[in-house]
Amino acid sequence: MDPFVARRARLLGAVAVVLLALVETAVALVAPHLAPTDADGRAAAAEVRSGFRAGDLIVAAPGWADPILRVHLGDLIPAEVAGRLDDGRFARVWEVSQRGARSEVRGQLALERRFGALTVRRIERPAPAVDYDFVARWADARVSRRPARGPVVACQNAGDRIQCPDISYNFVRRQIVEVDQKLREALLAQPVGDATVVVEFPAVPLGRTLELGTGLHNTWMRKEAHGPVDLRVFVGGAPAASLTTRNEDGWKRTTIDTSARAGQTAPVRFEITSPAPQARHFAFAAEARG
Numbered sequence: 651m652d653p654f655v656a657r658r659a660r661l662l663g664a665v666a667v668v669l670l671a672l673v674e675t676a677v678a679l680v681a682p683h684l685a686p687t688d689a690d691g692r693a694a695a696a697e698v699r700s701g702f703r704a705g706d707l708i709v710a711a712p713g714w715a716d717p718i719l720r721v722h723l724g725d726l727i728p729a730e731v732a733g734r735l736d737d738g739r740f741a742r743v744w745e746v747s748q749r750g751a752r753s754e755v756r757g758q759l760a761l762e763r764r765f766g767a768l769t770v771r772r773i774e775r776p777a778p779a780v781d782y783d784f785v786a787r788w789a790d791a792r793v794s795r796r797p798a799r800g801p802v803v804a805c806q807n808a809g810d811r812i813q814c815p816d817i818s819y820n821f822v823r824r825q826i827v828e829v830d831q832k833l834r835e836a837l838l839a840q841p842v843g844d845a846t847v848v849v850e851f852p853a854v855p856l857g858r859t860l861e862l863g864t865g866l867h868n869t870w871m872r873k874e875a876h877g878p879v880d881l882r883v884f885v886g887g888a889p890a891a892s893l894t895t896r897n898e899d900g901w902k903r904t905t906i907d908t909s910a911r912a913g914q915t916a917p918v919r920f921e922i923t924s925p926a927p928q929a930r931h932f933a934f935a936a937e938a939r940g
Contacts, residue, residue, distance in 0.1 A: 690766035695722035733835030829865030830900035841924035857940030877926025886916035
């Protein structure tokens with residue numbers, strides 16, 4: 651390399667290092683002044699409480715600020731709301747944001763007020779009714795194990811779960827699960843080798859859509875194994891969806907159009923399989939919405 655070019659490259663590298671150090675120093679000095687104070691949090695919480703209605707949703711933006719939000723408003727975020735399938739069922743959403751962040755909730759802006767470093771917004775929009783919550787109605791399910799060879803094995807309600815015989819981990823239960831570093835309330839249904847785990851709800855009042863969320867529970871188990879989990883969904887005996895969940899998918903959302911059956915009651919069946927079921931803690935949640 652030409653000596654002049656080499657010296658120039660070294661000089662540019664040194665300048666880049668110095669600039670990076672200056673930027674990081676500036677961020678370290680400025681960031682504390684941009685962060686909301688405890689007084690900001692109390693004032694924002696008071697605004698939310700003054701207009702909060704039962705059934706409202708409260709979210710933080712950016713999402714990593716959620717633990718801070720709960721310090722002030724956690725009593726208004728019950729477990730079933732914190733672990734919600736998604737935000738679609740909520741007609742009124744309170745957003746507490748900082749640093750210009752916005753949540754993914756869309757709708758009409760009904761209110762916006764600033765409290766120091768925090769901004770409170772209330773977003774309103776039409777929201778579908780939930781005709782059937784599969785997680786809340788978990789005890790309605792009929793669970794069975796269908797081996798590749800041999801007879802179907804029926805499973806029984808054991809109080810906090812529906813347990814299948816002979817295999818301790820072959821059960822379905824309502825549980826707070828961790829998917830993609832976030833807690834969800836879902837049905838935990840682990841796949842079994844050389845068999846299909848069937849979870850059927852015999853009488854579901856259908857709306858226009860069937861909303862589905864799927865994921866793999868437990869960060870340590872996701873590190874332990876990498877086998878996919880396959881899910882087939884049947885509505886009224888007809889195939890409605892087929893999807894595969896992998897470690898990297900996080901909480902995968904799927905919408906199934908049931909508008910042709912809206913207003914009808916029909917069985918909904920979930921069939922769970924995996925070619926490599928070891929350490930596959932499969933979780934899913936579903937809602938029939940009008």
